[in-house]
């Protein structure tokens with residue numbers, strides 16, 4: 405979530421000390437306490453830290469109770485199906501200068517957030533497919549902070565990523581809706597987290613899409629855009 409590279413002593417990108425929802429040894433790919441740790445240095449007062457945490461987590465941090473009902477599962481899939489539309493609405497009408505504005509001090513720009521969502525969800529989609537077709541496969545984490553600094557993430561028109569997200573989520577949601585109860589019991593192995601069930605991963609990405617859309621909508625609200 406930070407624009408600067410990983411700080412010394414903090415495991416880069418995918419391994420922040422995320423302490424809730426059972427992700428105590430790290431996190432799949434979401435920004436989290438790593439950002440807070442860096443902020444502790446950059447913004448030393450407690451008040452400011454609290455404020456920065458709120459800006460980083462406009463819908464709160466990810467929580468997972470450990471099981472979900474069939475109804476909840478359908479709602480989570482619906483959440484994922486709406487992300488392309490909601491992200492498109494969130495950035496609608498923004499100027500280049502607004503797109504290049506960090507969603508919070510020291511945070512990614514709106515443009516980086518927009519490109520990050522398909523970066524992340526492409527990985528998520530692949531993890532589902534690996535989990536469905538192999539026996540507890542070990543998945544490959546990626547350095548999301550460094551991906552967000554690559555040239556394509558910084559300079560590509562956001563429409564390219566919005567269109568990519570439309571297509572990606574179309575495929576992904578078709579896949580999710582096709583799964584039977586046995587499929588949902590499958591897992592993949594995250595090198596840092598151990599086994600991650602597909603249901604938990606579904607909940608995580610429902611949160612993740614809403615989390616990043618809210619970064620943009622809350623910025624617009626604060627700035628009266």
Ligand code: NI
Nearest residue numbers: 433434435524
């Ligand atoms: Ni993210």
